[in-house]
C-alpha cells in the first residue's frame with residue numbers, strides 16, 4: 032500500500048460537498064497550511080448542474096448521485112424512499128434546488144441551549160453574513176455583501192407565483208413576508224436562491240473554484256475514503272482508494288469528515304467508532320464505543336397537491352409553447368437569463384399549522400410547473416404543485432452498516448412518520464393547499480386536481496394518501512449530533528469525542544432540526560468550523576439583530 036509523505040498535509044477534508052468545499056477553501060487561505068480535499072465523485076463539469084431549471088435532470092444523472100434508498104418504511108406503505116446525495120465536487124449542493132433559507136432564530140437558540148456554547152442565533156448570524164453576497168438588501172443587518180455565495184430573488188419569477196401569493200391573501204389568516212432571511216421568516220412571499228448570473232452558485236462554484244489553484248490545496252477526485260486511520264486514540268489520516276489504488280493519506284494536524292449525514296457516520300463506524308454491538312456484528316474492531324453514531328437521524332417529509340391546466344403560463348413544454356421555449360433557450364444561451372435561469376422554487380410560505388405552534392412548523396412550497404415525468408429534463412405539459420413539508424418531525428431513525436464492506440451503501444432505517452404526530456402538519460398542509468387552489472386567484476386557470484384527486488376527501492383517505500405518496504425533501508441531519516450529553520458524537524467545537532485530531536463538519540452535527548432548507552446552515556457550520564480549527568476568535572454579534 033502506498034503511503035503519501037508523512038505530514039505532507041496538515042488537514043485532510045473528506046468529501047467536497049457543501050461543507051467540505053467551504054472548509055477546504057477557508058483553511059487554505061493561509062498559504063502555510065496544507066490541505067488535502069478528497070472527493071469520491073468527479074469535477075462538477077456536467078452542464079445540467081449549472082443550468083438552474085435543469086435541477087431535476089441533474090438529480091437524475093446516475094454519475095452525479097449516490098442514489099441511496101431507505102429501508103422499507105413501515106409507516107409509508109413499506110415503500111423504500113429515494114435519498115439522492117450528490118457524488119461530485121459540490122456534493123449535494125451541486126444537485127440541490129438552490130433554495131436559500133437559514134431556519135428560524137429559535138432553532139439556533141435551541142442548539143446553544145442543548146449544551147453548545149457559541150451556536151446561538153446571534154452568534155451564528157455573522158457566519159451566515161460572511162458567506163453571503165446579497166446585492167438587494169444593502170444596509171440590512173440580516174444580509175451580507177461581498178461574501179462568496181450570491182443570494183438573490185429570481186429576477187423575473189413566473190407570474191403564477193403572484194397568483195399563489197394572492198390566493199394566500201384571499202384565504203386570509205397568514206402574514207405576508209417580504210424577506211425570508213430577515214428578522215422574522217414567517218408568512219408567504221417570494222424567496223431567494225443561490226444563483227449567480229444565471230448559474231448555480233454552489234459552495235464548489237463560490238468557494239472551491241477560486242481557491243483551486245492554490246499550491247497548498249490538493250484536491251483528489253475519484254478518491255473514495257474507506258476508513259479513518261486511528262492509532263492510540265488519535266486520527267492520523269485516512270485509507271482511500273485513489274484512481275484504483277489503495278493509499279494511506281496522512282494528516283499532520285487533523286482529519287475532518289465532511290461526507291454528509293449518511294456517510295460521515297458510516298465512515299466513523301467503518302473506522303471502529305460507533306455502537307459496539309453494531310461494529311461487532313460486522314466484525315469491526317471497536318476503537319471507541321459511541322452509541323450516538325448514526326442515531327437521531329431525521330428528515331423533512333413532503334406531500335403534494337398537483338394540478339393540471341390547459342393554460343400555458345406555467346413552466347413546461349407543450350406544442351403550443353414551442354416558440355416560447357425556443358426563445359427561452361436563446362435567452363439563456365446568449366444572456367443567461369429567462370426561465371432556464373430560475374430554479375423554479377420562486378415563492379413559498381412558512382406558517383404555523385395550528386395556533387399553538389411556537390414557530391412556523393409547515394412549509395408550503397409552490398412550484399409553477401407540473402412534475403417532471405420520467406427522465407425528460409423539463410416538465411411536459413402545464414400545471415402547478417403545492418408541496419406541504421412538515422418542518423419539525425418527531426420521528427427518529429438511524430444509520431447502520433450494511434456490512435464491513437466500505438463500498439456498500441449505508442443502511443438507512445429512517446423510521447419516517449413512525450410518530451403519528453408528524454401526520455398532523457402534512458394533513459393541515461394538504462387541506463390548505465386545496466383551499467389555496469380553490470381561491471378566486473386561481474379560478475381563471477380552471478385547473479383540475481390530479482393528486483390526491485377529488486375522490487379523496489376524508490381524513491382517513493388523506494392519511495392513506497400521505498402514506499402512499501410522501502417523500503423526503505432531502506434534508507437528512509443529526510446522525511453525528513453535537514452536544515454535551517453522553518449520546519453526542521461531537522462537542523461544541525465539532526471534535527469527535529474519544530478520538531483526538533478528528534472532527535465532523537457537515538449536516539450530521541445538527542443537534543436539533545432546523546425548520547427549513549439545510550444548505551445555507553451547513554455553509555454556516557463550515558464557516559464557523561474554520562474559525563474553530565484555526566483558533567480564530569468568533570466575530571462579534573451584529574448590531575441591531
Ligand SMILES: Cc1cc2nc3c(=O)[nH]c(=O)nc-3n(C[C@H](O)[C@H](O)[C@H](O)COP(=O)(O)OP(=O)(O)OC[C@H]3O[C@@H](n4cnc5c(N)ncnc54)[C@H](O)[C@@H]3O)c2cc1C
Pocket residue numbers: 045046047048049050051069070071072090115116117118119120121122123124126127128129130131132254255256257289290291292294298504505506507537538539548549550551553
Ligand atoms: C436533491 C436535493 C435537493 C435539495 N435542495 C435543497 C435546496 O434547495 N436548498 C437547501 O438549502 N438544501 C437543499 N438540499 C439539501 C442540501 O443540499 C444538503 O443538506 C447539503 O448539500 C448537505 O451538505 P453536506 O456537506 O452535509 O453533504 P454533501 O453536500 O452531500 O457532501 C458530502 C460529500 O462527501 C462525498 N463523500 C461521501 N462519502 C465519501 C467517501 N467515502 N470518500 C470520499 N468522498 C465521499 C460525497 O460524494 C459528497 O460530495 C437538497 C439536497 C438534495 C440531495
